[in-house]
Amino acid sequence: MKFLKLSLAASVALGAFSTASFAQPLEDAIKGIDVSGYLRYRFNSDYYDNGNNNSNSKNTHRWKAVADFKAPVADNVAFNLGILYNNESNNVNHGNTYPGQGSGLGSGKDGSFGVSTFNAVITPDSTATTVIIGKQRLATPVTNAGDDDRGTGILALNSDLEGFTFAAGAFDSWSIDDVHKGYDLGDNLGTSVTKPLYALAGIYGVDTAYGHFGAQLWGFYIQDIVDGLGFGELSWTGSTFNAALQYAIASLNNDAGDVLSVVHPNGNPAGRANIPEANDLFVINLGADFAQEYNVPLDVKL
Template sequence: MKLVKLSLVAAMAAGAFSVANAAPLEEVLKDIDVSGVLRYRYDTGTFDKKFEPIKNDQLNGSKQQHKYRAQINFSGAIADNFKAFMQLDYSANDGGYGAYQPDPNSPQYNPNVSNTSKGLSVRQLYLTYTNDDFATSVIAGKQQLNTIWTDNGIDGLVGTGIKVVNNSIDGITLAAFAVDSTNARTEQETDTLQLLNWEKNIYGGAALASYNVFGGDINSQLWLAYMSDTAFLYALDVAYSTTVFDGVKWTLEGAYLGNSVDNSVKGTNNNPVNSKPVSWDGKNNNFFALRGTVEFGGWDATLGGLYYGKKDGVTITVLEDQGNLGSLLAGEEIFYTDGSRLSGDYGQNTFGYVTAGYTFNETVRVGGDFIYGGTKTDLVGFGGDKMEAVARVNYKYSPKLDFSAFYSYLNVDRKNAGSADHNTVRLQALYKF
């Protein structure tokens, strides 16, 4: 490589020339849309001593934990039919006194530190081409997946690949995607994800429809995906909403998620009770969920239930966390207990739940959840009856700013191993711009 040395005068001249020919900042930014989110969480939780053998790092075990999340999005047209998108992300945890960390030998273990060394990172970066004649968009690059199996909020799984979206049929959106890498290994992975081989490509497609029928609205989703040499996944979600009486809104939603796991998917975990190795085979899974909701005059009430998993092996329902199934679930901690984790666990689960609340002046909602069920498994000391009660309050201060809080009491009664309790509190402020 040839090196060129500039004199001080020449360097200054070159710098002046480049500045003189650069576009003013306001010219650069005038066609760029800026949006984002700021989130603060304070978590605190306690376990009784009997919970120790089945405690895992997905349950809130922090005595004091401050969690910060910030995302800034930049989107703008760069040429005819082409748009660029970039998302900067900041995430940090500050641990207060006695903050629970699963591995004291980890470099990240430091329960009494205020983190100021974290910086912004590029979380998403992609290019979108839109053809209006065919109502089709092609999105290529690093992007949040936003499927039924992944979190569609600000913490969702990110993958590098290509997605094609078509809206040429009124009321129907068709999509196809191919992903050759994800951030599961760096951000999302927990011990529940050992069933999946994240080195493999993911291919899939979806059909999402919304239309009016029988005096109400139907929203449906059909999803198919294939993770090479690992699993074939399929899902159907249908929700119907209508006004049955004057001012009374009724919604019924049902979902089925299934998958077929490759015979080569095997592994070994430690029994959480006695730490002895347990060999397992990956099992095919069927997830069923149904819920009905009634809303009237500020009141809302929901009754629902779900079933999934196998008592003699490990299954998955979603690819990360709780997927995009939030409307079909209840509680806060119960689906993170051993045996019940939707992103992969050992056990057969059955739960029923009821939620209710009242919203004052369309700004403050006070409510609660009660969920009861259990996990069946052939592992001694594992699974058992489970119950969670949650009290919650949400305050919509403005269209952009929300405050929320919840208290959760969780009980796990393991057969022949005793009952264990867990309490947790979360306070959150969320600002979107």
């Protein structure tokens, strides 16, 4: 592994040593690194939601930039680094008490910048196993890696059995982007959930002449939040059409003093959340993607 060259590259990038003698080591250090990402701008307005009342409308400019760096595998280990800029609170409030003035004025603060992922990926030769250690995106049925859901811990994936993938993960801190603002439960403000999250999964997939058939079963435990959460799915994907059946069941921990009772007290004198402990959900997904078969960029979901 090129620890020396990577360290040297970082020093040159920071301007600590800017002599021509380091040009070749820097070139070697960055050779083979895969870079991917995107830039996105979005303007949101709730003008029509407020009955066309401009005095109460709120307009925001939302900026997001993602850059992921993946180093080549050396001695069965690869390193990943992700940089994220996500500023979605640039309020240009046209109905502000002071006319024409809003927080950010279209640019906003630059505090929403940081490291989104930082991990090592280990792939031994003797087994079809991948172990990811560090800060990583959480791609599970109950989280959304595309929306910056991430955790710090370890995830192991094994595919020694043909068609099967088994997963086990443990994270001591994690964050999701859509929980309640104002609580230390993880959101775009940069806070994280400090309760451990554990996950086990079995995933199966097979390609046939009639399309791809898949199945997956997940189990989760989150200390002081979820005593048990299960998710199952049966799916089929053809050249154009697709369908899926999903079922989820959860046993929530809403004891007094635990996380959910703080977020959802609902005026309960005992301090308990007014949330049923047992919850379940059944979903049917039907869809059609016309891009592959008909070269039409149309994807329909029901």
